[in-house]
Amino acid sequence: MTKVPKYWNSAKRYLSKKDKVISKLIKNYESPSETILSTRKDIFFSLCKSIIGQQISVAAANSVFLKFKKKCKNRINAKIVSKLTFSQLKSCGLSRQKVLGIKNLTKQIKNKSFNPNLIPKLDDEEAILYLSNLRQIGRWSAEMILLFTYNRSNIWPIQDIGLLRAISKNYKKKYLPPEKFVNILKKRFSPYCSVATWYLWRSIDPEPIQY
Numbered sequence: 001m002t003k004v005p006k007y008w009n010s011a012k013r014y015l016s017k018k019d020k021v022i023s024k025l026i027k028n029y030e031s032p033s034e035t036i037l038s039t040r041k042d043i044f045f046s047l048c049k050s051i052i053g054q055q056i057s058v059a060a061a062n063s064v065f066l067k068f069k070k071k072c073k074n075r076i077n078a079k080i081v082s083k084l085t086f087s088q089l090k091s092c093g094l095s096r097q098k099v100l101g102i103k104n105l106t107k108q109i110k111n112k113s114f115n116p117n118l119i120p121k122l123d124d125e126e127a128i129l130y131l132s133n134l135r136q137i138g139r140w141s142a143e144m145i146l147l148f149t150y151n152r153s154n155i156w157p158i159q160d161i162g163l164l165r166a167i168s169k170n171y172k173k174k175y176l177p178p179e180k181f182v183n184i185l186k187k188r189f190s191p192y193c194s195v196a197t198w199y200l201w202r203s204i205d206p207e208p209i210q211y
Contacts, residue, residue, distance in 0.1 A: 005151045005153065007153045007192065007195075008195065010192075011153065011192035011194075011195040012026050012195065014192055015189060015192055015195060015196055015199075018188055018189065019185075019188055019189070019196075021170050021171060022189070022196050022199055022200075025170070025199040025200065025202065025203055026199055028202075028203075029199060029202045029203075041149065042076075042149070043116040043119070043145070043149055044076065044077060044078055044105070044109055044116075045076045045077075046145055046148065046149040047105055047134065047137065047141075047145065048068070048076060048081070048102055048105070049065060050137065050141045050144060050145060051098050051101045051102055051105070051136045051137070051141075052064050052065050052068060052094065052098060052102075053065070054098070054136065054141070060093075063093065064092055064093040064094060067091075067092040067093060068089070068092045068094070071084060071088055071089070071091075071092055072084070078105075078106045078109040078110050079110075081102065081106045082106045082107075082110060086099055086103070089102060089103070097136065098136060100135060100136075101134075101135045101136025101137070102136075104134065104135040104136075105134055105135070105136075108134065114133075114134060118130065119131070119146075119150060120150070124146060124152055124154060124155065127142070127146055127150075127152075128142040128143060128146065129142075131145055131146075139159060140157060140159040140160060143155050143157040143159075143160075144157065147194050147197070151194075152194060153191055153192055153193075153194050153195070154190055154191045154192065154193045154194060155193055155194045155197065156185075156186045156189070156190075156193035156194075156196075156197060157197065158179075158182055158186075160197075162201055162204060162205070163197055163200055163201065164176055164177060164182070165204055166200035166201060166203050166204045167181075167182060167185065167200060169203065169204060170200065170203055171185075
């Protein structure tokens with residue numbers, strides 16, 4: 001795991017000046033645990049976890065992921081996963097589509113048709129589109145990868161239910177909050193939308209988000 005992103009403290013100062021709500025959240029959740037945006041920097045691991053966690057509860061996702069990890073003998077990489085059969089993967093609690101997604105990811109990593117080394121060279125939107133070419137990886141999943149695995153500073157995942165709930169709660173807006181208002185916040189928080197997102201998440205869940 002790496003240390004807190006280099007931009008974190010600058011982002012807190014910037015956001016505190018820009019927005020009273022975020023300023024209050026930053027003060028409320030000021031603790032060493034804020035280093036949660038640290039990451040393994042392991043794109044294959046993160047993509048597998050993303051696919052496994054889609055459309056199921058956090059508890060269910062954790063249970064399935066632990067079974068998957070055990071099946072990989074605690075070594076989640078393309079070489080190990082490529083040796084697992086469809087049935088072995090499905091026995092972890094994965095749906096057919098998720099098994100196909102992991103199989104496809106493994107194949108593309110091994111044959112280099114998907115090259116993670118390209119991602120740091122792409123801007124946020126280009127990287128989202130590149131990741132979205134993978135089976136079972138849509139825009140939301142791609143944004144989570146950029147935020148947590150690559151620690152991009154300006155990710156504003158407006159498809160994320162948690163973020164929208166947090167905006168509604170903290171800014172006294174109906175749910176769903178108006179798109180126009182969500183876009184105003186994006187402009188206000190740029191270039192540190194990722195940090196604003198993290199503090200908004202914390203406001204509805206005391207446990208730091210992990211990915």
